[in-house]
Amino acid sequence: MQGLVWKFGDDIDTDAIIPARYLNTSDPQALAKHVMEDADPTFPQKVQPGHIIVALKNFGCGSSREHAPLAIKAAGISCVIAHSFARIFYRNAINIGLPILECPEAAEKIAAGDEVRVDLNSGTIYNLTKDETYQAAPFPSFMQDIMDKGGLIGYVQWRLQQQ
Amino acid sequence: MGMTIAEKILARHAGKSTVKPGELVNAKVDMVLGNDITAPVAIKEFRRIGVEKVFDQERIALVPDHFTPNKDIQSAQQAKLLRDFAREQELTYYFEVGRMGIEHALLPEMGLALPGEIIIGADSHTCTYGALGALATGVGSTDMAAAMAIGEAWFKVPATLKFIFNGQLQPWVSGKDLILYLIGKIGVDGALYRSMEFTGELISALSMDSRLSMCNMAIEAGAKCGIIAPDQVTFDYVAARAKRDFTPVYADEDAEYEKVITFEGADIEPQVAFPHLPENTRGISEVGEITVDQVVIGSCTNGRIEDLRTAAQIMKGKKVAKNVRVIIIPGTQNILRQAIQEGLVDIFLEAEAVVSTPTCGPCLGGHMGVLAEGERAVATTNRNFVGRMGHPRSEVYLANPAVAAASAVTGKISAPEEVM
Numbered sequence A: 001m002q003g004l005v006w007k008f009g010d011d012i013d014t015d016a017i018i019p020a021r022y023l024n025t026s027d028p029q030a031l032a033k034h035v036m037e038d039a040d041p042t043f044p045q046k047v048q049p050g051h052i053i054v055a056l057k058n059f060g061c062g063s064s065r066e067h068a069p070l071a072i073k074a075a076g077i078s079c080v081i082a083h084s085f086a087r088i089f090y091r092n093a094i095n096i097g098l099p100i101l102e103c104p105e106a107a108e109k110i111a112a113g114d115e116v117r118v119d120l121n122s123g124t125i126y127n128l129t130k131d132e133t134y135q136a137a138p139f140p141s142f143m144q145d146i147m148d149k150g151g152l153i154g155y156v157q158w159r160l161q162q163q
Numbered sequence B: 001m002g003m004t005i006a007e008k009i010l011a012r013h014a015g016k017s018t019v020k021p022g023e024l025v026n027a028k029v030d031m032v033l034g035n036d037i038t039a040p041v042a043i044k045e046f047r048r049i050g051v052e053k054v055f056d057q058e059r060i061a062l063v064p065d066h067f068t069p070n071k072d073i074q075s076a077q078q079a080k081l082l083r084d085f086a087r088e089q090e091l092t093y094y095f096e097v098g099r100m101g102i103e104h105a106l107l108p109e110m111g112l113a114l115p116g117e118i119i120i121g122a123d124s125h126t127c128t129y130g131a132l133g134a135l136a137t138g139v140g141s142t143d144m145a146a147a148m149a150i151g152e153a154w155f156k157v158p159a160t161l162k163f164i165f166n167g168q169l170q171p172w173v174s175g176k177d178l179i180l181y182l183i184g185k186i187g188v189d190g191a192l193y194r195s196m197e198f199t200g201e202l203i204s205a206l207s208m209d210s211r212l213s214m215c216n217m218a219i220e221a222g223a224k225c226g227i228i229a230p231d232q233v234t235f236d237y238v239a240a241r242a243k244r245d246f247t248p249v250y251a252d253e254d255a256e257y258e259k260v261i262t263f264e265g266a267d268i269e270p271q272v273a274f275p276h277l278p279e280n281t282r283g284i285s286e287v288g289e290i291t292v293d294q295v296v297i298g299s300c301t302n303g304r305i306e307d308l309r310t311a312a313q314i315m316k317g318k319k320v321a322k323n324v325r326v327i328i329i330p331g332t333q334n335i336l337r338q339a340i341q342e343g344l345v346d347i348f349l350e351a352e353a354v355v356s357t358p359t360c361g362p363c364l365g366g367h368m369g370v371l372a373e374g375e376r377a378v379a380t381t382n383r384n385f386v387g388r389m390g391h392p393r394s395e396v397y398l399a400n401p402a403v404a405a406a407s408a409v410t411g412k413i414s415a416p417e418e419v420m
């Protein structure tokens, strides 16, 4: 996947990703209309399918709302790269099949507006704008299995079939 | 090699003799929880799995607490999804308005979170039940759906940080202050992916209500869970409530901790977390002059009977300051009733505060006390993120019930001693 980067700072919390005032619905498209708006009000209008979010540490901290990764995914974001993720956001993203990569170097060096190409299997991140390559740890195979089955629901269906 | 409490609980529930930090395991869960925001998504996902029935009707709790009694049509639709699902699946623990409470006040009170158990909830403050010696942790809606179907969840075994609190509690210091102080020291990602074990004389001296407040905010340090080993306080609390048999779990003598951090009670005065992160803490003596428009006493952090008693002790015979609105929200129906019986509600009404039915309400900027642009609140809740209680340009200061009550009386953030 390849796309233009939106850059965010430290500790972007789930209230910034999708404020509670919009949580009276769980429709991903409705949520996507307000995604990231408290962090950057222009984001919901300007984000395009394929764009990539790059953030610093502790992205997605705060509540357990799966609405956060759902809204990001529904907005068309193809991948989120961060220095680190809050743990519930991390598992939610895997469970719903939103690609995410932890890579401190990429999080530091990639700037807003850079064009970036990501290879999830190898964890390689190539910055076309700066001609730099960064290496993230690829997913553990357990999590790769979940991702390969389209998320946790597919994984559970598969497990039930095995029984 | 020995195991920490979290490792041991995970090993038992995964059917293994040992586990190590970093290992990924599938483990059985003792209780699965969801609320009116997260369960609708989980129910939708549950349908996709294609099983007819949940794995166990007595091990799922649905608590409509965030936007209830419903604030608008959409939130009523969400709550109805829970109700319909609970009826269809014949769930034992669906808590309708009138029997409901804020989930993390309610489950311990109902004896549905017990020592040695694994409890997952599609709500980040599920970590509250670590106070009972359980491994309790917040997950997402899809995790909840999968667990409702198969009674299991995947876990990465966390490394454990041990926090020892020595000495004695200073006046007006509670579990809330210990955790705010800790977060102030290690930061909002200071325990990222970790299990925290809280121990020491100070912890032993805490009441169960105070322990629940403390473990409630483990997530605010980024932790997977915060655990206090069961002791007599725990057993006294669960004795009359437990809905199931349980097996307490303790750390081994030779358990391996990633880090051991020691704090001294003498250094810890009541804490206030400034906007917009729980780590921006200061001792009450360092706060300075900060006027407030609203005071909220409630939430899953500090809406228990001990919290209301403390607030009432301070507000008794006094009036709320002229320019301040005070909203008091007992955590559950039982707590509300107890507050009425003990005369606490009278004290609040005399003081000209509002007392509400249990709800999350203003804690997440939902209803019952949303802030306007530029307004400032001191709240006993657990998060002070941008826009958490309303307008993106409003501010939330986090404090314990004693500080909140004193601030209600003076109209600015105040130490309890100022009004006592």
Ligand code: SF4
Residues within 6 Å of the ligand: B066, B102, B103, B104, B123, B125, B299, B300, B301, B359, B360, B363, B364, B381, B382
């Ligand atoms: S009281 Fe606040 S923090 Fe607790 S469950 Fe409700 S919204 Fe979440």
